[in-house]
Amino acid sequence: MTTFVIRRIGSLLLTLLGGYTVLFILFFALPSDPAEVIAGGNGKNPPAAVIENVTKKYHLDDSIPEQYVRRLWDTVTLGGESFQTHEPLVETIKTRLPNSLRLAVWAMLIEVTVGISTGVLSARRRNSLLDTASTLGTAVVSAIPVFVLAYLLRQVTGVYAFQHQWPEWARFPVLSEANHGWYLGIIPSLDQLKHLVQPALVLASVSTVIVARLTRTTMLEAAGSDHVRTARAKGLRERRVLTRHTLRNALIPVVTFIGIDFGTMVGFAILTETVFGWPGLGSRVARAASQSDLPVVLTLSMVVMAIYGVANLIVDISYAKLDPRIRLGGAK
Amino acid sequence: MTLLEPHMTPSADDSLLVAGPGRSLAQDAWRRFKRNKLAMFGLVLVVFLLIVAIVGPFVVQDPTKFSKTVFREPPTRQHLFGVDHRGADVLANVVYGIRLSLFIGILATILETFIGIFIGAVAGWFGGMADTLSMRLVDIMLGIPYIILAYAFITVLGRGVLAVVLTLALTAWLQTARTVRAGFLQAKELEYVEAARALGVKSWRIMWRHILPNEFQPVIVLVAVGVGGAILAEAALSFLGVGIQPPAPSLGRMIADAQSHFASAPYLLLFPGLAIVVTVLGFLLVGDGLRDALDVKDV
Numbered sequence: 061m062t063t064f065v066i067r068r069i070g071s072l073l074l075t076l077l078g079g080y081t082v083l084f085i086l087f088f089a090l091p092s093d094p095a096e097v098i099a100g101g102n103g104k105n106p107p108a109a110v111i112e113n114v115t116k117k118y119h120l121d122d123s124i125p126e127q128y129v130r131r132l133w134d135t136v137t138l139g140g141e142s143f144q145t146h147e148p149l150v151e152t153i154k155t156r157l158p159n160s161l162r163l164a165v166w167a168m169l170i171e172v173t174v175g176i177s178t179g180v181l182s183a184r185r186r187n188s189l190l191d192t193a194s195t196l197g198t199a200v201v202s203a204i205p206v207f208v209l210a211y212l213l214r215q216v217t218g219v220y221a222f223q224h225q226w227p228e229w230a231r232f233p234v235l236s237e238a239n240h241g242w243y244l245g246i247i248p249s250l251d252q253l254k255h256l257v258q259p260a261l262v263l264a265s266v267s268t269v270i271v272a273r274l275t276r277t278t279m280l281e282a283a284g285s286d287h288v289r290t291a292r293a294k295g296l297r298e299r300r301v302l303t304r305h306t307l308r309n310a311l312i313p314v315v316t317f318i319g320i321d322f323g324t325m326v327g328f329a330i331l332t333e334t335v336f337g338w339p340g341l342g343s344r345v346a347r348a349a350s351q352s353d354l355p356v357v358l359t360l361s362m363v364v365m366a367i368y369g370v371a372n373l374i375v376d377i378s379y380a381k382l383d384p385r386i387r388l389g390g391a392k
Numbered sequence: 393m394t395l396l397e398p399h400m401t402p403s404a405d406d407s408l409l410v411a412g413p414g415r416s417l418a419q420d421a422w423r424r425f426k427r428n429k430l431a432m433f434g435l436v437l438v439v440f441l442l443i444v445a446i447v448g449p450f451v452v453q454d455p456t457k458f459s460k461t462v463f464r465e466p467p468t469r470q471h472l473f474g475v476d477h478r479g480a481d482v483l484a485n486v487v488y489g490i491r492l493s494l495f496i497g498i499l500a501t502i503l504e505t506f507i508g509i510f511i512g513a514v515a516g517w518f519g520g521m522a523d524t525l526s527m528r529l530v531d532i533m534l535g536i537p538y539i540i541l542a543y544a545f546i547t548v549l550g551r552g553v554l555a556v557v558l559t560l561a562l563t564a565w566l567q568t569a570r571t572v573r574a575g576f577l578q579a580k581e582l583e584y585v586e587a588a589r590a591l592g593v594k595s596w597r598i599m600w601r602h603i604l605p606n607e608f609q610p611v612i613v614l615v616a617v618g619v620g621g622a623i624l625a626e627a628a629l630s631f632l633g634v635g636i637q638p639p640a641p642s643l644g645r646m647i648a649d650a651q652s653h654f655a656s657a658p659y660l661l662l663f664p665g666l667a668i669v670v671t672v673l674g675f676l677l678v679g680d681g682l683r684d685a686l687d688v689k690d691v
Contacts, residue, residue: 074528075531075532075535076535078528078529078531078532078535079532079535079536082532082533082536082541082544083536083540083544086544086545086547086548087544087547090548091547091548097547195430196430199430199673199676199677199680200669200673202672202676203620203624203668203669203670203672203673203676204665204668204669205624205627205628205631205644205647205665205668205669205672206628207628207631207647208647208661208665208668208669211647211651211661211665212665215658324537330537330539330540330632331539331628331631331632334632335651345540346632349540349543349632349634350632350633350634352547354547357540357543357544361536361537361540364537364540365535365536365537368535368537369535
């Protein structure tokens with residue numbers, strides 16, 4: 061077990077270093093003049109003094125290997141600050157990372173409850189109205205850009221609801237704040253909940269339909285397997301066959317997907333967070349990107365990648381623990 | 393990502409039971425595809441959009457012609473989709489936007505498929521260093537959030553239409569390479585490849601003429617789904633303001649521009665949004681239909 065974990069952590073670190081290298085090459089080594097990009101962004105001609113300032117600040121006149129090492133150190137220690145806002149990156153991460161994680165956790169809860177129950181129901185009632193609706197719904201939701209979905213939801217529950225005097229509980233604020241009202245760091249207060257619902261729903265949307273489809277497929281597969289037939293032949297009650305024998309086996313791949321998806325959610329929240337103004341890492345990365353604040357994009361992306369990697373690591377380890385067929389530490 | 397289920401199509405077997413003149417695999421697949429209502433619906437959407445892209449510009453007004461008197465007007469008979477905040481006809485912009493989306497999506501996917509096939513085939517066939525290095529690269533690039541990766545390529549390549557096409561291609565080949573590699577790894581051990589080797593056929597020829605045609609079916613599915621994905625990705629980049637630069641008519645940027653007028657003029661966002669949804673949905677449904685018709689799993 062220990063060897064497996066150590067090997068897995070080693071490979072995660074290698075992947076992270078590789079990710080850093082790819083981004084470093086694209087941001088700092090390949091562009092002919094990264095200083096100009098950072099100083100003004102695309103197409104605008106920044107004043108020479110600003111470019112010089114940038115060059116000095118980020119040591120862009122050093123040789124590429126020197127820059128590589130220096131920037132790597134900065135990234136690992138989360139040092140440095142934004143060129144645009146002068147906010148130290150450590151502060152940015154301290155305030156924004158918890159918000160990203162909160163949003164992702166709540167989105168994941170929606171994904172698990174709605175996704176799995178829809179999947180089970182449509183597998184149980186194959187070809188029913190719900191089943192057909194979820195088939196088409198899956199394709200439609202996957203085809204809607206996240207930001208369009210976000211605007212539509214906002215328009216209905218955030219704007220239309222207020223204009224037409226909907227009951228209080230059905231009205232939701234247009235912009236979400238996350239700085240207040242969290243119990244134990246994760247449970248929202250009633251006021252905070254109103255801000256949380258919309259972004260969480262949007263962030264969960266695509267994952268939820270995928271989980272529903274995946275659950276449906278694996279449920280149908282498990283329901284046709286021999287051990288389920290045996291359980292029925294033994295005269296077990298349908299409910300018990302469903303929960304203990306079918307669902308248990310069907311959920312293994314689903315749980316794997318959900319675990320990996322958590323990391324993706326932290327990263328993919330870029331669009332959702334931007335539309336709702338959720339103060340997490342995603343909206344900050346989006347702003348830094350539109351301002352060509354490359355050092356900020358690089359460091360925050362690495363933080364997201366690390367979370368993604370750790371989520372994968374946890375999935376791998378728990379998967380290996382849950383399923384005795386997977387041997388740890390390689391074949392000996 | 394399995395979107396639709398095989399139960400929509402009858403099983404492969406009943407078409408085999410019918411005796412008669414021989415049919416090719418493609419004919420068989422087409423018969424199965426035709427019976428899948430959702431897939432046919434997707435195909436109709438795609439064909440319709442291609443017609444819009446080709447014929448549309450002759451029908452609609454000039455998208456860059458701004459009215460000096462009408463701004464932000466809801467749909468009327470003259471302007472079916474309304475007029476935007478700059479005084480331009482929304483319908484014309486949407487038609488040109490669909491055209492650009494299709495162009496970018498299709499071209500990027502063709503390029504991406506070539507890159508993916510090449511890298512996947514070389515990795516799977518030769519193995520060793522080539523395999524380790526390229527699959528490591530795939531893992532690393534898949535670990536970077538997609539939008540960031542695309543943005544990083546854009547900082548290097550620029551924000552012209554062709555640069556964005558190249559960006560989308562260079563960031564999207566990963567899945568294709570993985571799939572093709574898996575196919576080659578399997579095929580490498582099969583008898584027909586061994587036979588070809590024993591006959592002294594050159595590696596290169598075995599790869600492209602013997603194995604690739606046999607392992608091509610999952611690639612076809614990936615192409616259909618990939619066009620939808622590329623269109624979504626382009627829209628997302630333009631929406632964030634790091635995609636194609638004006639005056640190119642990008643649907644994503646139209647949506648970004650519309651957001652500040654959204655409360656008073658929702659049609660500015662609705663029509664470009666709907667255009668993206670319909671386009672992507674068409675390709676996704678065709679991809680799912682192909683997946684079932686070709687009986688491809690694990691893509």
